[in-house]
Amino acid sequence: MNITFRKAKKTDLDFITEGIILAEMSGSEILPYTALFGLDLDETRALILEALDEEIEGQEWYLPNFTILEADGQPAACLSAWVEGECGMGSGILKAQAMAWLLGEKWTQAGSKLEMLKSMQLPRLQLALQLECIYTKNGFRGKGMASKLIEYCIEHTATTSQKPTIAEIQLLGSNEAAFRSYTKCGFLIREQISSEQKEILTLLAHNIRLSLIKTL
């Protein structure tokens, strides 16, 4: 199989949107945007496309942060990589601002659920290379595509400041296959957080969030 890497283009938006949705579902049937804001799948796709169209740097939903792995000329995997805090604001604040802006009243109405999700937030490491929205298309799984993409992005992500010395991946405890794949790449658990609130499981696939890191 011929493997190549390239930066994402506008023609990849559908592939990336699918990847973001499946990465957010974290191997479960729960789509957080349905549980939080009452969005169906099409509305979620539209929200992600709108957010990508706003071109907000410094967070995961920014097209130039995405790299595509092609297998025999077909997009097979993608991931988003950026340096946390390099743009000034943290990625969590930047993404929340975009979501609140785009969702309007739906964001406000979700206030108590969003408050609940705070118990599952792990602050990202400042100036660490963040790897998010890691997705491998069905049919290409189990072939080490995500590992290859992670290794490529660690080597090739452009930064405006000094090169990061740590890479970080955050994931939910439900995503066991991804966890195994990341630990094979040399990532270790830095921190984990869990919530005892039962309602969390109506919003997220799991009540444990992990931060994995790798020294570069």
Next chain:
Amino acid sequence: METSEIRLQLSNIFNSVFKCGNIEVTDDLTAEKIEKWDSLTHLTMIAAVESHFGIRFKLRELTGMKNTGDLIELILEKKQAV
């Protein structure tokens, strides 16, 4: 409206939103320096600033802000444009 006046008023807003009595707003103040400044309290703070100063930010303006100095500049620009 002077920068120093905006800074003072912002200090009051920050102390109220972030539930802290001793925040002094400086140009280089960022979320990293205040424990309760997270994505949700940030949005509450922005809404409070908009309401207090009678202005409305665009998304591009908000996402371009790097620190409180940028916020003060934006408020000044918008107040001068009124």
